Every structure is written in C-alpha cells, then in structure tokens.
Amino acid sequence: MGRYVIRRLLQMVPVFIGTTLLIFVMVWGLGDPVAAMFGDRTPDPATAAQIRHDLHLNDPLIQQYWIYMSNVFKGDFGNAWNQQPVTDLLKTAYPVTLRLTIVAFLIEAIVGVALGVFAGLRRGRFFDTGVLAMTLIVVSIPTFVTGYVLQYFFGVKWSIVHPSVGEGAPFKDLLMPGLVLAGVSLAYVARLTRTSVAENTRADYLRTAVAKGLPRRRVITNHMLRNSLIPVVTFLGTDIGNLMAGALVTERIFNIHGVGYQIYQGIVHNSPATVVGFVTVLVIVFLLANLLVDLLYAVLDPRIRYA
Amino acid sequence: MTVIDDISDVPTPDAKLAPLLEVRDLHVEFHTRDGVAKAVNGVNYSVNAGETLAVLGESGSGKSVSAQAVMGILDMPPARIPKGEILFQGRDMLKMSGEERRKIRGRKIAMIFQDALSSLNPVLSVGYQLGEMYRVHQGLSRKDAKAKAIELMDRVRIPAARERVGDYPHQFSGGMRQRIMIAMALALEPDLIIADEPTTALDVTVQAQVMELLAELQAEYNMGLILITHDLGVVADVADKIAVMYAGRIVEDAPVHDIYSKPAHPYTKGLLQSIPRLDQKGQELYAIKGLPPNLTRIPSGCAFNPRCPMAQDICRTDVPQLHPVGTARGSACHFWKETLGE
Ligand SMILES: Nc1ncnc2c1ncn2[C@@H]1O[C@H](COP(=O)(O)OP(=O)(O)OP(=O)(O)O)[C@@H](O)[C@H]1O
Ligand code: SF4
Ligand SMILES: [Mg+2]
Numbered sequence: 001m002g003r004y005v006i007r008r009l010l011q012m013v014p015v016f017i018g019t020t021l022l023i024f025v026m027v028w029g030l031g032d033p034v035a036a037m038f039g040d041r042t043p044d045p046a047t048a049a050q051i052r053h054d055l056h057l058n059d060p061l062i063q064q065y066w067i068y069m070s071n072v073f074k075g076d077f078g079n080a081w082n083q084q085p086v087t088d089l090l091k092t093a094y095p096v097t098l099r100l101t102i103v104a105f106l107i108e109a110i111v112g113v114a115l116g117v118f119a120g121l122r123r124g125r126f127f128d129t130g131v132l133a134m135t136l137i138v139v140s141i142p143t144f145v146t147g148y149v150l151q152y153f154f155g156v157k158w159s160i161v162h163p164s165v166g167e168g169a170p171f172k173d174l175l176m177p178g179l180v181l182a183g184v185s186l187a188y189v190a191r192l193t194r195t196s197v198a199e200n201t202r203a204d205y206l207r208t209a210v211a212k213g214l215p216r217r218r219v220i221t222n223h224m225l226r227n228s229l230i231p232v233v234t235f236l237g238t239d240i241g242n243l244m245a246g247a248l249v250t251e252r253i254f255n256i257h258g259v260g261y262q263i264y265q266g267i268v269h270n271s272p273a274t275v276v277g278f279v280t281v282l283v284i285v286f287l288l289a290n291l292l293v294d295l296l297y298a299v300l301d302p303r304i305r306y307a
Numbered sequence: 308m309t310v311i312d313d314i315s316d317v318p319t320p321d322a323k324l325a326p327l328l329e330v331r332d333l334h335v336e337f338h339t340r341d342g343v344a345k346a347v348n349g350v351n352y353s354v355n356a357g358e359t360l361a362v363l364g365e366s367g368s369g370k371s372v373s374a375q376a377v378m379g380i381l382d383m384p385p386a387r388i389p390k391g392e393i394l395f396q397g398r399d400m401l402k403m404s405g406e407e408r409r410k411i412r413g414r415k416i417a418m419i420f421q422d423a424l425s426s427l428n429p430v431l432s433v434g435y436q437l438g439e440m441y442r443v444h445q446g447l448s449r450k451d452a453k454a455k456a457i458e459l460m461d462r463v464r465i466p467a468a469r470e471r472v473g474d475y476p477h478q479f480s481g482g483m484r485q486r487i488m489i490a491m492a493l494a495l496e497p498d499l500i501i502a503d504e505p506t507t508a509l510d511v512t513v514q515a516q517v518m519e520l521l522a523e524l525q526a527e528y529n530m531g532l533i534l535i536t537h538d539l540g541v542v543a544d545v546a547d548k549i550a551v552m553y554a555g556r557i558v559e560d561a562p563v564h565d566i567y568s569k570p571a572h573p574y575t576k577g578l579l580q581s582i583p584r585l586d587q588k589g590q591e592l593y594a595i596k597g598l599p600p601n602l603t604r605i606p607s608g609c610a611f612n613p614r615c616p617m618a619q620d621i622c623r624t625d626v627p628q629l630h631p632v633g634t635a636r637g638s639a640c641h642f643w644k645e646t647l648g649e
Pocket of ligand 2: 613615619639641642643
C-alpha cells in the first residue's frame with residue numbers, strides 16, 4: 001500500500017507541471033499586463049521598462065515560469081491588478097467554492113448511490129423506471145436552465161430559500177446551488193450505480209453468497225454493494241474536477257463570490273497573477289482529490305492494491 | 308414429561324428409511340422473451356449418506372439448473388418450478404419457507420461451483436469468506452471464525468494457511484482456489500454436497516488432486532455427494548451411481564459399473580464412445596451427430612430421436628418412460644433391450 005501511494009504521488013508531478021505550464025503560456029498570450037495596469041493612461045516608457053524588468057517579463061517564458069513557481073512554493077502568488085496580494089483573494093474565494101463543491105459532491109454521492117442501488121435491486125419495476133426517466137430528464141436539461149428555474153420558483157416566487165447566497169456562504173444557502181450543481185452528475189451516478197448493481201446481482205460470487213445460506217441483507221451489504229461501488233467511486237473521483245468547473249458557472253447564477261468570480265475578474269483586468277494563481281491551486285486541489293479517490297479505490301479493491 | 312419433548316427429535320420412520328435426498332418429477336422452466344424454456348422436465352434421482360451420484364450430460368441438458376433447484380438458489384423469476392418434490396431427509400423443501408431453506412443452505416446442503424475465481428468474492432479475503440460461515444450460522448466472533456478458517460484451510464491442505472488466511476482469491480492458483488471452495492462447502496459439515504463441475508476449470512494434473520481430496524473428505528464425513536460433470540472419465544473412479552441427463556430428463560440411471568460395461572440407452576452409448584481411449588490412439592473420435600434441442604421446442608416423442616441412430620416411428624410420437632432394467636437401473640428408451648443386446 002505504501003509503495004502504491006508513493007507511486008501515485010510521483011505520477012502527480014508531471015501532471016502538475018504540464019497543466020500549470022500550459023495555463024502559464026495561455027495567460028501570457030492574453031496581452032501586455034503592464035499596459036493593463038495603467039488602464040487608459042499611456043505609461044512612461046522608462047517606468048514601463050522598469051516594471052517589466054521587475055516582473056521578469058523580458059526573460060524567456062520557461063524562466064518566468066520557474067521564478068513564478070519558486071515564489072508560489074514560498075507562498076508568494078504575486079499581486080492582483082489592484083495590487084491586492086493574490087493570496088488574500090485565494091483565502092476568501094477558495095473556502096466558498098470548496099464548500100459549494102463539497103455540498104454538491106455529498107448530494108451527488110449520497111442521493112445518486114441510494115437511487116441507483118434501489119433501482120438496481122428493483123430492476124424493471126416502477127421505482128426503477130421512474131429513476132431512469134427522471135435521470136434522463138435531468139441529464140438533458142442544461143445546468144443554467146435548471147439553476148435559473150429553481151432559483152425563480154424556490155427563491156423568488158415561493159420564497160422557500162434565499163435566491164442568492166448570503167455573506168460568508170452559509171451551508172443552508174448553499175443547498176440549492178449545490179443541488180443544481182450536482183444535478184447532472186447525480187443522474188449519471190444513479191444510472192451507473194444501477195447498472196453496476198444489476199450486473200453484480202447476476203455475478204457468480206453472489207450466487208455463492210446465497211448458497212452459503214447468508215441472509216439477504218448480508219448478501220447485499222457485505223457482498224454485492226462493495227463490488228458494485230467500485231466503478232461508482234472511480235466516477236465520483238473523476239467527477240470532482242467536473243464539479244469544480246461547474247461550480248464556476250453555478251456561482252454566477254447564485255451570485256456567489258468564489259473562485260469563478262475571481263478568475264473572471266482576473267481575466268477582465270488582464271491580471272496573469274490572479275488567473276495563474278487560482279488555476280494552480282485548482283490543479284493542486286484536483287490532484288489531491290484524485291489521489292484520495294485512488295486510495296479509496298485501492299482500499300475497496302484488493303486487485304488494485306496488490307497489482 | 309420428557310417423553311413428549313423428545314418426540315420432536317425422533318425422526319419419523321419415513322425419514323429414517325428415506326434417502327438423504329430424493330428428487331421426484333422435478334420440472335423447471337424459464338420464462339424468457341423467446342418463450343418458455345423447459346430446462347428440467349421431470350427429473351428423478353436420489354442420494355444416500357456416503358453415496359456419490361454422478362449426473363452426466365451434454366451442455367444445456369439441465370444438470371446445473373436441477374442442482375440449483377435443489378439448492379434453492381434459482382432466480383425466480385425468470386425460473387419457475389411448476390411441478391415436483393425435493394425431499395431432503397424426508398421433508399419437501401419446496402414447501403418450506405424462505406427462511407427455513409436458507410438455514411439448510413450451507414449447514415446441511417452445500418454447493419461447490421465450477422469456476423472458483425468468479426465464484427469467490429474478489430474484494431474479500433478468503434479468511435473472511437470462510438469465517439463468514441461460522442459467524443453467520445454459529446455466531447462466532449471474528450477472531451474465533453478466523454481460527455476456524457485457518458483450520459479449514461489446513462484441512463484442504465493449503466500450504467501456509469496461517470500466513471495466507473488474509474490473502475484474496477486472485478492471489479491463489481486455480482487449484483488452491485477450488486480447495487478454498489471445497490473448504491467453504493465443508494465448513495459446517497453438511498450432510499450433502501453438490502459439486503457442479505468442480506474440476507472443469509482446472510489443469511488436468513490438478514483435476515485429479517482436487518477430485519481425490521473431495522472423495523476423501525466425503526468418505527471421512529460420510530456425506531452424500533452429487534457430482535455434476537460432462538466428463539465420463541472422471542466419474543468411473545468416484546461415483547457409485549450415474550444419472551444421464553438429456554434435454555432436462557434422466558434418460559439412464561444405473562450403478563456405475565453397469566453403465567460402463569453395458570449402456571442401456573443409445574445416448575449413453577454415444578457418450579461412452581466419445582471418450583478418448585489410449586488403445587484407439589490416432590483413430591478419429593466418435594461424436595454424437597447433431598446438437599442438443601432448443602429447450603423452447605423440444606422434439607415430440609423421445610427428445611433424442613433426431614440424433615438417435617436407432618430411432619423408429621414410435622420414437623417420434625411416444626415419450627419413452629424410464630423402464631426398469633434389472634433391479635437398480637432404468638432406461639428411458641423404447642428399444643433399451645436392443646441397445647443392451649448389441
Ligand atoms: N436464467 C436463465 N434464463 C433462461 N434460461 C436459462 C437460465 N439458466 C439456465 N437456462 C437454460 O437452461 C438450460 C439448462 O442449463 P444448465 O445450466 O442446467 O445446463 P448444464 O447441463 O449445466 O450445462 P453445462 O454443462 O454447460 O453446465 C440451458 O439451455 C440454459 O439456456
Ligand atoms: S426412444 Fe427411440 S429415439 Fe429415443 S433413444 Fe430410444 S431408440 Fe433412440
Ligand atoms: Mg452447468
């Protein structure tokens with residue numbers, strides 16, 4: 001197990017370098033950050049040259065990347081367009097987005113798996129058909145449509161929840177945005193779980209469990225579920241990235257000032273430090289989440305652990 | 308008043324005389340999209356304690372389905388048992404409640420499946436899967452169950468049982484995995500073991516070892532054994548009697564030596580002729596012509612008639628009943644005398 005963890009950690013290094021370098025190059029192509037700093041005014045050429053030199057803008061790109069990354073690992077993400085340290089922005093924006101993602105993830109995992117398991121066990125019956133139809137509907141409606149519709153009815157018309165998320169993004173305000181964000185993934189999880197459960201109920205090892213005289217409950221919980229959830233856990237893991245990307249859209253609908261808002265501001269104001277800083281942290285969070293899921297996967301499936 | 312209390316424990320005279328397991332006129336059908344597949348059409352067989360019954364027949368003849376019906380592990384639906392009795396120690400299991408049947412499974416009747424790799428749970432250690440028998444049926448603690456699991460693994464001669472008890476099925480060789488399946492079946496010392504092609508998935512050399520182990524343990528515990536196979540070669544050494552199945556029926560039923568020396572059914576004869584023999588090396592192997600019937604459209608009369616070299620008109624119209632041949636055998640062929648006589 002220890003060797004497996006180390007191997008997975010080492011695999012993360014090239015992925016981290018690759019993605020951050022890519023975003024670095026892309027942002028660099030956005031335009032001249034020095035010109036953006038001065039807005040409408042034309043900067044004094046000498047001052048501009050000085051700033052360029054201070055920001056290492058004249059060095060080769062790869063060297064700039066190196067300097068930037070060494071600073072990042074010292075905790076210095078540079079300054080945003082308004083001279084606010086990017087670390088300050090990170091500290092206020094990330095907790096909000098992470099909280100939204102976690103709420104969505106929990107809804108997706110708990111509700112999706114529960115629906116899938118019961119549908120899989122009642123294949124072809126009313127509940128199963130209902131789940132299949134509902135999930136199909138959810139998948140085929142774009143998230144922003146569900147978002148605005150739910151916001152209008154539950155938030156504005158019936159005033160059951162706050163239509164937008166309050167200061168500090170408390171959990172109860174995040175429930176509806178979380179549900180909207182989770183929607184499509186939840187539908188996929190339910191369908192995947194259903195298929196996996198249905199497949200496993202026909203598996204030979206399950207027939208053995210019944211032949212051993214185990215009570216039905218035990219056959220299902222100890223034997224069937226654990227095997228059925230292996231592909232679901234993998235999907236949930238890869239879906240974390242999806243959720244984080246979706247969170248940026250959901251934030252806009254519900255006016256949440258999270259990562260999406262900050263990256264948008266960074267792009268509008270042509271601030272490479274903001275954009276690259278936020279994306280770098282996004283990559284780290286994403287890699288760590290994936291690692292966690294891989295470890296869980298290995299715990300669930302011994303064939304991976306000892307491979 | 309102890310006398311009255313004791314009455315329930317005394318087996319009824321019927322149970323004492325009755326075989327350990329007796330299957331009577333068992334029918335199983337599957338309701339599928341293409342119609343009703345009649346997989347088992349009136350099977351009769353019986354097994355006594357310490358006795359081995361070999362069930363033979365081509366693929367699809369209903370060997371596994373009838374065994375699963377005895378075990379009570381058929382998926383219903385699609386399966387249905389429209390007719391028949393399965394008497395275990397004199398009581399019809401088809402009339403028992405689900406809970407009663409569950410308590411027989413594993414404790415009194417155990418089953419060994421063909422493919423041990425897929426039949427063991429891939430994500431649970433073998434120690435857990437063996438120990439589970441004791442934890443569920445006898446309420447043992449995790450620790451005691453593990454000790455019992457190690458004991459069992461020793462029993463079926465798995466080397467270094469103590470070190471390997473935490474290993475997973477994929478870490479064992481095919482032969483060792485099948486030993487684990489045998490151990491699991493043996494755990495609660497059942498009265499009857501049903502082994503459904505226990506060696507088919509194994510190497511030839513390992514096959515013999517596993518068969519030997521199974522026969523030895525059966526003798527030691529005086530268990531009844533139903534051995535399902537389509538390999539006549541395996542049967543000769545271990546079986547006491549043989550039931551040959553075709554299209555869901557027993558077509559011949561006899562003590563083992565009778566069948567080998569003088570088959571009384573053309574189908575059995577064909578099966579025997581298709582065994583490779585050392586003294587006929589180089590000769591082309593005999594094969595029964597044609598294919599087993601589609602179970603949704605079983606031929607009228609004798610189900611074997613389209614493939615039978617001896618078929619006459621009567622075979623296409625009249626279903627042959629199991630005619631007694633001598634004392635302890637039967638043949639479901641209109642021309643069993645002619646078949647024997649040749
Ligand atoms: N769940 C099912 N649904 C429909 N038909 C089934 C089902 N299970 C078995 N059958 C049919 O029942 C028939 C008998 O199958 P069975 O498994 O008993 O054959 P078998 O004699 O054990 O053959 P083999 O030697 O291949 O194991 C087969 O034709 C099979 O198609
Ligand atoms: S009854 Fe007729 S068809 Fe059937 S096995 Fe006997 S001879 Fe062949
Ligand atoms: Mg079979």
